[in-house]
Amino acid sequence: xxESKLVDNLDLDNYKYGFVDSESHVYRTKPGLDESIVREIxxxxxxxxxxxxxxxxxxxxxxxxxxxxxxxxxSDLEATLDEIYFYVKPQEQTERSWEDVPDKIKNTxxxxxxxxxxxxxxxxxGAQYESEMVYHSLKEEWASKGVIFDSIxxxxxxxxxxxxxxxxxxxxxxxxxFSALNAAVWSGGSFVYIPKGVHLDTPLQAYFRVNQExxxxxERTLIIVEEGAHATYVEGCTxxxxxxxxxxxxxxxxxxxxxxxFRYTTIQNWSNNMxxxxxxxxxxxxxxxxxxxxxNLGSKLTMKYPSCYLVGKGAHGSIMSIAYAGPxxxxxxxxxxxxxxxNTTSSxxxxxxxxxxxxxxxxxLCKVHEGAKGSRSNVECDALLINDTSRTDTYPxxxxxxxxxxxxxxxxxxxxxxxxxxxxxxxxLSEEEAMGLVVRGFLEPIAKELPLExxxxxxxxxxxxxxxxxx
Amino acid sequence: xxxxxxxxxxxxxxxSHAWSVYQSTPTPTTKSEEWRYTDLxxxxxxxxxxxxxxxxxxxxxxxxxxxxxxTNTAGRIQLTDGLVTNIQVDPAVDSxxxxxxxxxxxxxxxxxxxxxxxxxxxxxxxxxxxxxxxxAALWKDGVxxxxxxxxxVKMPIRGKHTLSTGNSAVCARTLIIAEEGSHVSYVEEFxxxxxxxxxxxxxxxxxxxxxxxxxxxxSVQNLGRGIFFQVAQKSLVHRDxxxxxxxxxxxxxxxRLDLNTxxxxxxxxxxxxxxxxxxxxxxxxxxTSQDHLAPHTRSDLLYKGAxxxxxxxxxxxxxxxxxxxxxxxxxxxxxxxxxxxQARADSLPNLEIEAxxxxxxxxxxxxxxDPETIFYLxxxxxxxxxxxxxxxxxxxxxxxTKLPHGAFRRVVKNVTDAVEQKLRxx
Numbered sequence: 001x002x003e004s005k006l007v008d009n010l011d012l013d014n015y016k017y018g019f020v021d022s023e024s025h026v027y028r029t030k031p032g033l034d035e036s037i038v039r040e041i042x043x044x045x046x047x048x049x050x051x052x053x054x055x056x057x058x059x060x061x062x063x064x065x066x067x068x069x070x071x072x073x074x075s076d077l078e079a080t081l082d083e084i085y086f087y088v089k090p091q092e093q094t095e096r097s098w099e100d101v102p103d104k105i106k107n108t109x110x111x112x113x114x115x116x117x118x119x120x121x122x123x124x125x126g127a128q129y130e131s132e133m134v135y136h137s138l139k140e141e142w143a144s145k146g147v148i149f150d151s152i153x154x155x156x157x158x159x160x161x162x163x164x165x166x167x168x169x170x171x172x173x174x175x176x177x178f179s180a181l182n183a184a185v186w187s188g189g190s191f192v193y194i195p196k197g198v199h200l201d202t203p204l205q206a207y208f209r210v211n212q213e214x215x216x217x218x219e220r221t222l223i224i225v226e227e228g229a230h231a232t233y234v235e236g237c238t239x240x241x242x243x244x245x246x247x248x249x250x251x252x253x254x255x256x257x258x259x260x261x262f263r264y265t266t267i268q269n270w271s272n273n274m275x276x277x278x279x280x281x282x283x284x285x286x287x288x289x290x291x292x293x294x295x296n297l298g299s300k301l302t303m304k305y306p307s308c309y310l311v312g313k314g315a316h317g318s319i320m321s322i323a324y325a326g327p328x329x330x331x332x333x334x335x336x337x338x339x340x341x342x343n344t345t346s347s348x349x350x351x352x353x354x355x356x357x358x359x360x361x362x363x364x365l366c367k368v369h370e371g372a373k374g375s376r377s378n379v380e381c382d383a384l385l386i387n388d389t390s391r392t393d394t395y396p397x398x399x400x401x402x403x404x405x406x407x408x409x410x411x412x413x414x415x416x417x418x419x420x421x422x423x424x425x426x427x428x429l430s431e432e433e434a435m436g437l438v439v440r441g442f443l444e445p446i447a448k449e450l451p452l453e454x455x456x457x458x459x460x461x462x463x464x465x466x467x468x469x470x471x
Numbered sequence: 472x473x474x475x476x477x478x479x480x481x482x483x484x485x486x487s488h489a490w491s492v493y494q495s496t497p498t499p500t501t502k503s504e505e506w507r508y509t510d511l512x513x514x515x516x517x518x519x520x521x522x523x524x525x526x527x528x529x530x531x532x533x534x535x536x537x538x539x540x541x542t543n544t545a546g547r548i549q550l551t552d553g554l555v556t557n558i559q560v561d562p563a564v565d566s567x568x569x570x571x572x573x574x575x576x577x578x579x580x581x582x583x584x585x586x587x588x589x590x591x592x593x594x595x596x597x598x599x600x601x602x603x604x605x606x607a608a609l610w611k612d613g614v615x616x617x618x619x620x621x622x623x624v625k626m627p628i629r630g631k632h633t634l635s636t637g638n639s640a641v642c643a644r645t646l647i648i649a650e651e652g653s654h655v656s657y658v659e660e661f662x663x664x665x666x667x668x669x670x671x672x673x674x675x676x677x678x679x680x681x682x683x684x685x686x687x688x689x690s691v692q693n694l695g696r697g698i699f700f701q702v703a704q705k706s707l708v709h710r711d712x713x714x715x716x717x718x719x720x721x722x723x724x725x726x727r728l729d730l731n732t733x734x735x736x737x738x739x740x741x742x743x744x745x746x747x748x749x750x751x752x753x754x755x756x757x758x759t760s761q762d763h764l765a766p767h768t769r770s771d772l773l774y775k776g777a778x779x780x781x782x783x784x785x786x787x788x789x790x791x792x793x794x795x796x797x798x799x800x801x802x803x804x805x806x807x808x809x810x811x812x813q814a815r816a817d818s819l820p821n822l823e824i825e826a827x828x829x830x831x832x833x834x835x836x837x838x839x840x841d842p843e844t845i846f847y848l849x850x851x852x853x854x855x856x857x858x859x860x861x862x863x864x865x866x867x868x869x870x871x872t873k874l875p876h877g878a879f880r881r882v883v884k885n886v887t888d889a890v891e892q893k894l895r896x897x
Contacts, residue, residue, distance in 0.1 A: 070504065368837075370812075370813075385824065385826075385827035385829075386827065387827055388794070388795070388797065388826055388827050389794070389825075390825075390827055391823070391824060391825045392823075392824045393821070393822055393824070394820075394821060394822035394833070395819070395821050396819065396821075396835070397817070397819050398817065398818040398819065398835055398837060399815075399816075399817045399818075400807075400809065400815065400816050400817070400818075400837040401815050402809075402812075403810070403811060403812050403814060403839050404839055405809075405837070405838070405839070406836070406837075406838040407836065407837045407838070408834070408835070408836040409818070409820065409833075409834060409835040409836070410832070410833070410834045411820075411822060411832060411833050411834075412831065412832045413822065413824050413829060413830075413831040413832070414830070414831075415827045415828050415829075
């Protein structure tokens with residue numbers, strides 16, 4: 001059997017979340033973006049004036065920044081942005097009880113397996129539909145310990161001081177064109193606060209769904225992990241398949257304080273007509289650990305580089321990334337670590353698979369500032385190419401300003417070897433099983449880190465996409 | 472003797488064209504990806520030197536004589552301020568039809584046709600970039616090496632560039648054409664005093680290795696401070712041919728190397744070596760690319776350097792395996808040792824792979840002297856200075872051991888001496 005056929009059998013391209021609900025929303029802005037839309041979003045959310053000013057300032061910055069040309073092809077995006085809905089309100093408020101969520105939306109999430117996931121050992125679940133979190137709940141056990149897991153809007157309403165202290169500080173408005181856009185029109189996302197010393201032993205999960213055609217989703221998440229606290233956060237994303245392009249541009253800001261430990265897992269499985277341009281960054285303080293686990297399977301174009309700013313002595317950052325670029329897809333992903341304090345350590349491991357005319361790009365930065373003595377960083381990238389039309393690129397930026405630092409980068413590119421297949425077939429495996437084994441083995445170092453036993457949804461996705469019908 | 476007048480007016484036409492390209496090409500800024508780590512406006516504002524287009528009317532042919540009683544050299548060519556002044560060729564090599572000549576004032580008319588076919592056109596046209604255009608407009612003279620079919624020039628040809636005054640822009644060109652099945656090696660050295668005025672030395676090197684030919688090209692730069700050394704090298708490698716390069720950067724204040732090897736046909740092969748040692752406020756920028764355009768091609772790049780004082784080095788390399796270049800092997804390694812607190816290294820080893828059946832890897836490290844190795848040497852009775860010297864020489868020497876064959880003994884010694892000298896002063 002030809003190799004491409006074998007990979008087809010792995011079922012990597014079968015998109016099971018492409019179904020559509022009939023449109024249902026209580027409010028939406030007209031397509032496109034101008035100041036009146038930004039004002040309207042703010043008015044709908046009954047925001048304090050400082051937030052409106054923040055949004056208006058961001059809109060100006062967004063308009064002044066040119067479209068980036070260094071990464072994926074964004075030449076059609078400008079036209080797309082004129083046509084999409086920047087704000088679609090699906091219901092009046094965020095529900096605490098699953099029963100109160102409108103049936104239509106509930107059915108969608110049930111098809112995606114969200115309430116089941118909650119029943120299985122998750123600490124809390126949030127679900128976003130179009131522009132708003134429709135549902136947010138946290139187990140009583142954790143709420144009583146002071147853990148906050150709210151929609152971002154509720155975070156602003158109920159914890160204004162804490163919110164204002166951190167919001168827009170990790171990722172400033174002007175960081176890039178899309179962080180500015182998000183700052184202008186953000187809607188939905190989570191506000192998470194883990195108090196000092198609290199160890200969440202099960203993950204918090206947020207789920208993002210875009211249903212509306214020509215929709216722009218701009219969630220904004222702010223996570224504060226206090227000293228010595230431990231937590232894990234999982235996000236998943238899907239959308240229906242439309243003939244027109246949609247747009248998702250989130251901003252995730254995380255503060256990991258002294259001795260704390262936080263893991264952020266994303267399994268992005270957007271439909272193949274989605275632009276996914278996300279800015280994710282964590283500030284990591286003394287002896288704290290931040291881990292990004294980034295799975296990019298869907299979307300038309302993803303540009304996403306989770307980053308760790310290691311600002312406290314002994315801070316550690318880890319980025320593990322899996323990308324799958326199928327036909328017509330471009331995964332431009334990677335990671336960024338900035339060593340700005342002594343004895344900080346980091347590791348980036350990236351694995352990608354490109355199939356047919358899919359293109360996967362690793363783009364990363366490892367920067368060691370002067371004075372960050374004893375810093376160590378290691379970056380490893382492996383790319384697997386399935387067809388002769390597949391493409392992979394590696395662009396690792398390494399900038400070292402400090403003598404007492406050790407930084408290394410390694411990358412390999414390979415195909416599934418005939419010899420590997422031959423050997424496995426020799427041992428009695430069918431060709432399909434052999435192919436499955438090789439691909440799984442390639443992804444294993446990262447796949448084993450995924451919280452399979454907790455996130456049911458994630459589990460299903462990984463099984464479906466990575467392991468498919470083989471083995 | 473050749474009548475050079477029509478040839479000269481042809482050369483001047485090429486220069487005029489290049490000058491118009493130069494004028495219409497914007498000066499690179501750090502906004503461009505390829506100049507990300509080198510801020511020309513700050514390090515070497517072009518306004519500080521006088522760059523004027525002047526048509527070249529020199530018709531003075533260089534002195535030419537036989538090279539005798541030198542066993543490990545096939546020929547010598549001397550350039551002063553970019554003009555070829557002396558040429559010496561081993562009569563045995565000369566009789567095989569090997570050409571070593573000035574580009575501007577060729578001794579033999581037969582090389583003019585080769586120059587017309589290859590110079591500033593299909594290899595390195597002025598459109599390649601701002602400095603490629605500048606060189607193509609302002610060059611006054613250069614070296615042409617032509618090796619006929621199946622001729623093996625066993626010993627290296629040596630070129631020497633010297634500079635007598637500062638406050639100038641000296642542009643030179645090198646054109647090496649190796650016909651089918653031939654072999655040649657060329658070692659060029661750049662030397663000068665330190666200049667208080669800013670000066671620029673520009674070198675454009677074009678190499679074509681035809682089927683089954685092999686070319687070794689070594690360039691050692693030990694120019695004085697105050698100089699911006701700008702180099703563009705491009706190699707075209709045909710079927711089963713091989714082009715190996717070594718670029719050593721020790722001198723100058725600012726050095727920028729653009730190196731591109733194009734493996735055009737199956738079996739083409741290239742080894743690309745680099746070595747640099749920076750001190751004080753030296754700034755080195757290496758921009759390399761390996762283009763695999765055919766199946767069964769192979770490239771292997773290794774650039775190593777050590778940085779002392781306030782010096783800074785940037786490496787930006789790219790391997791492009793183009794669609795259809797199956798079963799290519801491409802490797803790329805950049806390693807930098809930081810010897811001082813103020814030194815800085817940036818490394819950007821890129822890959823763009825559009826074929827699936829390839830072996831490809833790249834690696835990059837930036838680090839310090841290994842404390843355990845130093846400790847070991849101290850425990851064996853070496854002083855700290857001796858220990859550091861040994862480690863640095865061993866680290867850089869790794870590149871030299873990959874030189875193709877024994878003909879480069881003298882180069883290895885010269886480079887080692889120069890590195891040692893820099894270590895002593897550092």
